[in-house]
Amino acid sequence: MNQSLGKESIWNQPKAVWAIVFASIIAFMGLGLVDPILPAIAEKLDAxxxxxxxxxxxxxxVMAVAMLVTGAISSRLGVKWTLMCGIVIIALFSALGGNSGGIWELVWLRGGWGLGNALFVATALSAIVSFSRLGVAKxxxxxxxxxxxxxSVGPLLGGSLGSISWRGPFYGVACLMGLAFLLLLIMMPSRHPNVVLTKTAVSGVPAAPIASTAPTAPAQxxxxxxxxxxxxYPALLILGIAALLYNFGFFTLLAYSPFVMHLNEKGLGYVFLGWGLLLAVTSVFMAPWLERKLGTIKAMCLMLTLFALTLIAMGIWTSTREVVIAAVIxxxxxxxxxxxxxxxxxxxxxPVERSTASAAYSxxxxxxxAAAPFFAGKLAEWFNPHVPFYVxxxxxxVSVLFILATRKHLRHIDAVGSAH
Structure with missing residues (x-):
């Protein structure tokens, strides 16, 4: 059965999966949507x-804290209605954000947007895994x-609408989330397929779910x-701490680099479009190849090291716009x-439910x-524009060194990857 799953096309999915995928695209637009309009917001709101x-x-x-309650909420509301509640909250706070009159009001409303995103993001991955015909990896x-x-599309939309008004991207996301709500309402069944979790031979970790057409009993x-x-569980804690550390670099790039590129809204939109497209292509086509060739942990350390060197290069050549643009992409x-x-x-x-593991890690x-964007801006004010990238x-x-120092707790992950 595993061999037949491996040979099937990744595009051979039920309608429910495509509805969730579309809604996920819209939800994640919010992450990069404000990038091209950050300088414009600073100018218009005198911030x-x-x-x-x-x-x-x-x-x-807000997303970090809300992740802790998403499992309790989804196990009571069900996956479909948790996703739809998340979409409604995103649409509401996005629309209110477009109508805000000051930076602090916008900051608070953006936090409400994070609550909706937490409900959606924590549930979407487990929903796609459950409804997919092709197992966990695909x-x-x-x-x-x-x-x-x-x-990738978020910054392009943000740049295009932001060139008209900084409020436009917020209204645009609200409209698109309304469309995503209708798609999930129509295309996604209220119940999960019956998912059977088998145990691997390595540390009792659940393997890929196998779905049948029988309805499930109410979830615990x-x-x-x-x-x-x-x-x-040490492995999950290690990965969570490593992600906390490398997200300092991730959100320094995302939140602070627009201020040193000195481009207009459309220009920033195109830069982050290139960044997001490369992110999407490598995540689908290159990451599985790296995992097969190097193993999950070694490949992860290599990518993080290269990312760290890219940030350091941005710190060295902060004043050279072309270098910063190329490094971001x-x-x-x-x-x-x-x-x-x-x-x-x-x-x-x-050996815990995937939704629980995802919530703890997230x-x-x-x-x-949450910490990185604010400190990046403050470091630039306290010292100079180069320092945020160095930090x-x-x-x-440090995240790479931490993973290498604790690698003995992660061996079973590479073993599971080799088995699949």
Missing amino acids: SASQVTLLFTSYNL AIILYEAAIGLGI KTSLLDPFRALK LAGGFLGNNNTLITTAVMHAA FLRFLGG GGAFVL
Whole structure:
């Protein structure tokens, strides 16, 4: 059966999967949507760079905390209605953000957007895995492709609408989330397929789910403490801490680099379009190849090291716009590979439900994403524009050293990857 799954096309999916993928693309537009309009928001709302980067801080901080309750909510509402609640919250706060009159109001509303995104993101991956006909590996690739497309299209939409008004991108996302709501309402069944989790021979970690057409019994209700209990497994805790560290670099690039490129909204949109497209392509086509050739952990460390060196290069040549633009786009390739590799690792890290593992890992990951944007802006104000990139690169290098120092707890992840 595993061989036949491996030979089937990744595009051979039920309608429900494509509805979730489309909604994921729209949801992840929000991550890069504000990039091209950060300088415009700073100018129009008379805000400093560190104040504007709080749009990422509030978004990620609320997402981090909300990740801890998403499992409890989805186990009570069901996957479909959790996804749809997330979409409604994103649409509402996005529309309100477009109507805001000051930077602090916009920061708070962006936090509400993060709550909706948490409900959606934490549930979407497990939903795609459950409904997919082709097992975990290809479902993760499809999910990462949706992330890449959303992140790449978001800045293009933000740049195009932002050239008219900085409020336009917020209204645009609200409209698109309304469309995603209708698609899920029509195309996604209220119940999951019956998913049977088998055990691997390595550390009792669940293997790929096999779906049947029989309806499932009501899912067991998840406790609010389950994500914290999941972190008692060393592999999951290690990956979460590593993600917290490397997200300092990720969000330094995402939130602060627009201020040193000195481009208009459309120009920034095209730069981050290139970044997101490279992220999407590598996450789908290159990451599986790297995993086969090097193993999950070694490939992850290689990509993070290359990303750290890219940030350091941006720190050295901050004043050379062409170097910064090329480095931002190139970083998309390293991040695309790493996103797929680390998501795959998390799914095999601990013998807990995938949604619980994802929530625990995402809580730590988004804490790093919350701190980095604000400190990047502050470091530039305290010192100079070069320092945020040096600090971001240093955090990414520390994440690599941390993974290598604790690698004995991650051996079973490479073993699972080889088995698949």
